[in-house]
Amino acid sequence: MNAVLQSISLGILGFFLVYLVATFTLLAMSVREISWYARGQGPPRARPGETHLQSATLVAPAYNEQTLIVQSARAFLASDYEPLEVIVVDDGSKDETFARLDEAFDLVELPLRGRTDLKTAPIRSVHISRSEPRLRVVRKDNGGRSDAINAGISIARGELVVITDADSLLERDAIARGVRPFEVHPDSCMAVGGGVRVANGSTIVGGRVVAPGVGVQGIGATQVLEYMRGFLGTRIAWSEMNGLLIVSGAFGVFRRDLLVALGGFSRATLGEDMEMTMRIHHLVRPRLREAHVEFVPDAVCWTEAPGTMAGLRSQRTRWHAGLLDNLRMHWRMLGRVRFGAAGTLAMPYMVLFEALEPLVEVLGYAIVIALIVTNTANWTYLVAFFLVAVITGEVLNTTALLIEEIGFRRYRAKDLARMCAWGLVEALWFRPALAWWRLKATLLALIGRRPGWGSIPRGEAILERPVGAMGTLTR
């Protein structure tokens, strides 16, 4: 029995070491690249005649978003990118989403005929705003997020489509920065992912994050750090290698003609954003070697992270189910040279350190519990390994914070210290919880069940309050 446990432990240790080497390599690459962002690169210049400056349509699907929808639509319209069209797709909301938009923007119905490029649940009507003529509102029967996005793409008239969420807050220059790779490589840039940051704890005025911050609550602070590690720590490096497998649904820019040619976002998975990115690699790269998907960390979108453990569980279970769906749908890319780094590096990384990692982690915890229960634990080793896990996590966290500080300098010293502190204890509660939920999602997938979208209470952390009440909302 002991021999078996010892073998498994050694296996876990080996897995851990490989993970460390891979992740530190990605972090080192990101640190190297971030110096370019440190000096700031301007948005694209307007060109003579402006015909070459690609038009963009922002598509924001909304389902029961009455609380935030007007604030979000105003924030989208405040973008400094031109020419821009904003489409809010009301995906059969049962609440006052449409009524609030109608009241705020004085909507007028447009004639709806002609064949749409993508098949979706029936579109009931399309509206234009009298006060903001760049705004369109599409009303349709409920069909889910992918279906709503596809309806938006069908109505969109821009050459580029910016996909975001109705509860996301885009920075004014986010679209201008996000379309920059298309300007530089109009022939080969297929999609661009923007940096997504957690707004919990920040000060929001006029639908904009005016003072980034980190709340005192661990769940918010740890997610701020986690997003930073994910977006700044690894995606910059994957983008450099053209191995980026996910353009986040919170903020991504795509060529409209490509989305139409690929049949729009899939309804067969809960991770439709990742699926689309993988489909681009899978279907386009063998035909067009230069095709690439980029990540632009300074094109920033703020999002509300779940503020409760129940909300977090629902989100992470869904994400993991989506990941497994996508790996299953695109497993043929695994290890194949024709897909470049996406097939040879990113896919194996995803399989090992995203799909299988919860299994290994929970197995590790189970062994520890078994050793304690059977009274065969060597406490010196246990404490030492626990410290290794904590310290290694903190090295990753501090490196991510350093990338943030070199490239963006958005947080105050107090916030950085708070993140460092929460990073030290995340191994005690955050990581085990995530591992357990993701393992449960894997088990559900194995028996052919999948989690639904669930209901995560939204708007509490990012809803703008009257200025007088701001003190209680923010730090």
Added chain:
Amino acid sequence: MAAPLRLTLLFLIVATAVIVVLVVILIARHVESTRGDRIRARVQGRLGPVFSRFLETEDPAHLAEGLRPAFVRMNAAERAVAAVLITDVMREVGPAQTDQLRRALEVAGLVGLGERGTRRRSPWRRALACELLGKIGARRSVGALLERLEDRRPEVRIAAVRALGDVGSAEAVPALAEAFAARGVAPSNIVSEALRRIGGEAAGAFERGVSSPDAIVRVASCFGLAATAEGATDAVGRLTEVLWGDPQAQVRGAAAAALGLVGGERAPEALREATHDEDVHVRRSAVRSLGAFDDPTAGETLMRCVEDEDRETALRAGEALLALTRRPRAALHTRARVERSPAWAIEYARKVEEVSA
């Protein structure tokens, strides 16, 4: 102590040391950024009055006299901040003042500073120096920028190409034309933009470009020809040839869009023909371009296009028809047709126009 435990402890010590080093760097960076704010305020304090005086008196000699001692007293960090501040000022002033400011900056030694910067070791400093030289726009810096077209870092080459476009000197055309055709120096779109900013002297590069074996160069050349048409021998003729003969739909679409920008008597005929193209992108571009001409015969073609099976082509045709109703010659032939038409695309365009008005 057992060997694995010793190894674990060693790992812990090293990892903790790494964290300490990272935290120290983090604090240093944070402090430096605070120091950066102070430097910015200091430089602003020194240069602000000098620029205010210049904007009042518009005397470049006076400005140069004010800038020179200010620069001498500055260290490297302050000069970098000053460079950014100066380019901000240049963006805000009019063309006449820009010229005076440029002369003053040359006299004050900032151009020399930028030229030396293009040879710095750090690639982003080289790129920043190129950017600064481009913003200043002094012709004497073309040589230094041309050297950077061979930089090993693509970011620096792109910055140099853009800066050459900003300077706008014809001296850079041969090198940029070569870079445009070869595609190795910088992406075609960036080089084509730089050539367009130079103007008519660069038209030759685009005339050759429309025959390139590379489709993306042909696309960029179409738009380039439109922007530099005054320097080309026969821009409309070349674009019409491309519109009728290019095997790639994206290139034909670009030619149709470019014809809409160039104008000319012969363009509408070619565009009317292109509305029959099998590719939707070509039809969309052709329809939009037709709306840019005061062509009485375009109405009939566009009335057919509002029934196009492609939604976007139909919508653009509706918009183009409304545009024609406001043109002196075309209005006579178009207005009645548009008013009588039950086409949804026209109704859509009309409603959007009403709301936007």
